[in-house]
Amino acid sequence: QSALTQPASVSGSPGQSITISCTGTSSDVGSYNLVSWYQQHPGKAPKLMIYEVSKRPSGVSNRFSGSKSGNTASLTISGLQAEDEADYYCCSYAGSSTNWVFGGGTKLTVL
Amino acid sequence: EVQLVESGGGLVQPGGSLRLSCAASGFTFSSYEMNWVRQAPGKGLEWVSYISSSGSTIYYADSVKGRFTISRDNAKNSLYLQMNSLRAEDTAVYYCARVDDAVVVAAFDYWGQGTLVTVSS
Numbered sequence: 001q002s003a004l005t006q007p008a009s010v011s012g013s014p015g016q017s018i019t020i021s022c023t024g025t026s027s028d029v030g031s032y033n034l035v036s037w038y039q040q041h042p043g044k045a046p047k048l049m050i051y052e053v054s055k056r057p058s059g060v061s062n063r064f065s066g067s068k069s070g071n072t073a074s075l076t077i078s079g080l081q082a083e084d085e086a087d088y089y090c091c092s093y094a095g096s097s098t099n100w101v102f103g104g105g106t107k108l109t110v111l
Numbered sequence: 112e113v114q115l116v117e118s119g120g121g122l123v124q125p126g127g128s129l130r131l132s133c134a135a136s137g138f139t140f141s142s143y144e145m146n147w148v149r150q151a152p153g154k155g156l157e158w159v160s161y162i163s164s165s166g167s168t169i170y171y172a173d174s175v176k177g178r179f180t181i182s183r184d185n186a187k188n189s190l191y192l193q194m195n196s197l198r199a200e201d202t203a204v205y206y207c208a209r210v211d212d213a214v215v216v217a218a219f220d221y222w223g224q225g226t227l228v229t230v231s232s
Contacts, residue, residue: 034218038219045223045225046222048218048219051215051217051218057220089155091158093217096170097170099158099170100158102155102156102157102158104155105155
């Protein structure tokens with residue numbers, strides 16, 4: 001199973017909004033509303049930011065939102081803050097044989 | 112507070128074996144599905160293996176099938192990964208990660224801090 005496709009990097013200025021795309025196939029992103037997004041700061045464990053395409057776990061800022069259209073999911077971060085600078089990974093459930101597939105990761109730089 | 116603490120990583124020669132452990136606390140371990148996810152140095156995340164809450168259902172990524180064995184001891188609140196026939200490409204930080212299908216369906220809601228496995232001669 002190939003990894004989901006994410007842009008290697010995105011950037012934005014404080015206060016701006018950015019969107020990270022995550023393209024899969026009809027076997028993963030397109031088949032299940034089970035896309036999740038993770039934030040990872042250098043040297044730290046990943047942190048769940050979005051699950052089931054657009055739901056936020058308790059404690060995650062409402063500046064983070066998710067959506068999906070066809071085989072592509074997206075993470076939008078509004079009102080960029082310096083602490084949002086991190087790597088972001090999408091993940092999709094892909095059925096009981098493949099289970100989970102991750103994207104290659106996107107490095108977000110806050111200018 | 113939910114805590115997952117991995118241990119057992121280290122340097123091992125190609126073809127060697129290693130057993131990772133993940134000690135869980137702060138939640139009813141026996142009620143949750145668990146996974147191993149790894150991250151090669153400077154690379155992205157890769158799902159490795161899944162085990163159901165009872166241990167009756169297990170899945171592996173193709174890259175480790177036949178070489179790695181996941182298991183759990185609910186009495187000891189512990190998750191394990193037995194890694195045999197290790198290859199250089201298995202070098203990574205290995206994370207244990209919880210799935211709470213009752214709340215965050217098919218997503219990893221808590222992660223350990225990771226343990227580094229280095230396969231090199």
